[in-house]
Amino acid sequence: MRRSEPQLFVGGCDLFTRAHVIRWLSLAGSAIEENKDFLTQLDAAIGDAEHGISMARGFKKVVSQLPTMADKDIGSILKGTGMLLISSVGGASGALYGTLFVKAGNEASGKLMLDVSEMATVLKAGLAGIIERGRAQPGEKTMVDALSPYVEAFCRAGKGGASMAEALEQATVAAEQGVKDTIPMVAQKGRASYLAERSVGHQDPGATSMCLILKALAQAVS
Amino acid sequence: MRRSEPQLFVGGCDLFTRAHVIRWLSLAGSAIEENKDFLTQLDAAIGDAEHGISMARGFKKVVSQLPTMADKDIGSILKGTGMLLISSVGGASGALYGTLFVKAGNEASGKLMLDVSEMATVLKAGLAGIIERGRAQPGEKTMVDALSPYVEAFCRAGKGGASMAEALEQATVAAEQGVKDTIPMVAQKGRASYLAERSVGHQDPGATSMCLILKALAQAVS
């Protein structure tokens, strides 16, 4: 039951606007801040006990800069976010999240809104950036294991004609499953890989933070 | 009720022989070894937590050398003991006990046995050595507070005609009281003096080890 031109309304459910981006980043910032200790604890088990601290530092910076970015195009907001994360998070996640946002931003360059298929392209560019930078394949117990099924589910839903909100919902479910799937995996990338079999049974911190950020995306349009 | 010439018998109760010296040092060694942890604990409270360890190291050395000293004169045995303590105990007590035994040994030079009055002279020489080396006066919460009343009581008993065994007994009681008297004292010499009023309420480790050694002296002739 489609109304005449609902997708042209800024803030409508089938178009992702820059206001949505700002809302997303702000929600993501809150989610990271709330889960800071949890993420750090996950990192303590199989890493170096700072993932939450680092991500919170980065997103705090991003959130503080949102007002200065709000009137830019989506590409610029995403690239700006990427640059802020790159220069404030550090570690593997700083480089990876930074690359994700910069590459996604390149794809959204000049755009004031994205439809579902554009959104799919942007997400795919982000995923490709992470994989190029970090060289992790799905199944190696990294943030890719949350992002990759997410992007796949989003594209599948999009192709099936789902709305932006529906596609993001379905993608979020896939990301959540992806995070759970990291638990039995043997880490093969990043710091956790040094633990080899001892990494089994622990949830990957990067996949977890990725899922928090992706969940915020669905929330932002709901 | 005195028997005719009992004081001439080697091993008799009124003469202190080199066999007694050897027995004394051996008993003192055992007493120190048994009280090693206790002495160290006392030193931990107001010092540096090693008095028992250091004394045990020294007396172990002395006891191991007793067989080679047994046929020497009392002066040589005491001086030899002093030199062994000087080179193996270290710290304040190494210098002080070492000086005690060396000075006492000088006084007993060439002697094969000591009567009560000779014994008093030897003990006084030891005490004088400790005071010269360490400059502690009675009442400053040191080993002097055990040795000084001991020597005094011994001399008093000796002048009153007590036998060697009796004089040593009485002296031991005085030393034990002397140790107890250190508890309320404010330390004014050695490491404990840094604590000033905080040293009050603790028994001095050096006075305690001194008392153990002096107790062994009475045991050796009993």
Next chain:
Amino acid sequence: MKKLINRPEDVVRQSLEGMAAAHGDILKVHFEPNFVYRADAPVRNKVAIISGGGSGHEPMHGGFVGKGMLDAACPGEIFTSPTPDQMLEATRMVHGGSGVLNIVKNYAGDVMNFEMAAELALSEGLRVANVMIDDDVAVKDSLHTQGRRGVGTTILAEKICGAAADKGYDLKRLADLCRRVGTRGRSMGVALTSCTVPSRGVPTFDLGNSEMEIGIGIHGEPGRERRPLASADAIAETLVLSIVEDAAYERTVRDWDETKGSWVDVEIVSEPFMAGEPVLAFVNGMGGTPSSELYIVYRKVAEICEKKSLRIVRSLVGSYATSLEMQGCSVTLLKMDEETVNLWDAPVRTAALRWGV
């Protein structure tokens, strides 16, 4: 948490401020982005050497900035690799017209951030080479892991390459030397206690009173194995044997290809130690272990090396690559030759390593 700090979030900055105050004759500190650099930078016509990594490993790397070693060091947050803007600013500050060698410890974060930094510097027309150090034999597999961590050999490479840069090695030759040192060094570490990340406030891992963690890195990461606490001799033996009996180690690293203008994969191999070889033996403290204990370990390391016919021609004992206040140590053995021995002996003037000047 017992530390001589103020607010956890100020630890890195205030520690750098203290270094700047104490060592003005040797180094300066730039803030936002943070980096430590030689007081006399840039040195014209010398390849500049930059290293960096998470903080919490002091004196590595800021303590190695100065004549004969590093031109700049980029400290990240505690246990967090630095960010590309730090390296880029440092590169701009210290390059003397002959290019810049980045010495990078092999951690996902360090490698990626230094790669991004190199890309940025290259795009500004600066010549840059990144060489990765991956010497920690506790990590066995290169195919199914991030590869070996960079630990003790990093410092030895920094010293040796620093001297070579002083001697006029060009960027290519210096990068080759650095890679050679990297492939000739091997390390292994042990933790007796955990460290505590200041902003977290609790120990990163719990270790029982009679347990130790063997095969740790320098970030309070758990090691390969938890074992009952052993004697210094037994620990030294475990560490040295892990190093000496380690087989050839192959892996693929990413190098910048100047002609292609892109990253290319290169295969490199570390050959195992062989009897008769001259080595530098390095016993490193983790921050909370006094030097007296490190010498007890060194004593055994020397004994085992002799038994294994490895000739120790140079040695280093001290806390140089630390994990905050962790108790423990690591051992590094580095194959030496005449060139590297001479470079090792060359003058160095840094806050933490100094001789000949």
Next chain:
Amino acid sequence: MKKLINRPEDVVRQSLEGMAAAHGDILKVHFEPNFVYRADAPVRNKVAIISGGGSGHEPMHGGFVGKGMLDAACPGEIFTSPTPDQMLEATRMVHGGSGVLNIVKNYAGDVMNFEMAAELALSEGLRVANVMIDDDVAVKDSLHTQGRRGVGTTILAEKICGAAADKGYDLKRLADLCRRVGTRGRSMGVALTSCTVPSRGVPTFDLGNSEMEIGIGIHGEPGRERRPLASADAIAETLVLSIVEDAAYERTVRDWDETKGSWVDVEIVSEPFMAGEPVLAFVNGMGGTPSSELYIVYRKVAEICEKKSLRIVRSLVGSYATSLEMQGCSVTLLKMDEETVNLWDAPVRTAALRWGV
């Protein structure tokens, strides 16, 4: 107890063996009696300098043996002053015909054992002077105590006198210099944790999770006062103010009178610090504190000195006079002048302190 050691009773010996193995170019170690001495001893026509004290304070003093500093160091058992036979043997080994200066930290045991050693050496016809360092302002009273402990200033005196001996100062002049340095330096320390004497196996004192002990020595002795754990800045302030606000300090020391041939009492005075004076600032770690934290303390020390118009002309930051694996630090300020600055800057080549050579 978590330590990298073997049997507690072997700690001192094996640590010395490790030092000997690691630093053969700088020092040698003699066993039974134990002492560390310069590899090139005796140095003819130079006053030899000997120091010593209990072990557990490494690198003090063995780490300071070498050109420009000590000729020999006599390590006792852990926290136990060495015995006169050690000093006597060391004296025989290193004296170069121009006499021997013994630098002695003011602890009852050290003083008495060094006095006995001096008596023995004098009786062999060797010229000896003992100078005592007593710089710990935590000890207030000299009349009703053993007097102030010798801590951080000892190392500064060893460096400065070592350079002076190299420059040809005779025994009298060197002893005067050493006394001057001793009376111009003041120190104060803090412990965040206790240390554990190996043969005892349990911490010497219990300190709650949010307590610290202010005014400690270097033997795990309790300090003047237990206080709630404070920030690095607050701690630095307490330490520096204790030093800077310390009044003139008079005491009687025992000197050997060569003409009388006996010990005589000498009155000496330390004058308080005054605005405008040049100082050396030394932040010392207690063994378990990483250098990053020491720099945080140094930062504040420098700030307070500036506020108090004390000009820091030289600095030293590191773990040099330790208490086994204790966490904590001490601050030493030493009044400087042209002579002592030049001597401080002179070349030194020891395992723990090295520059210019």
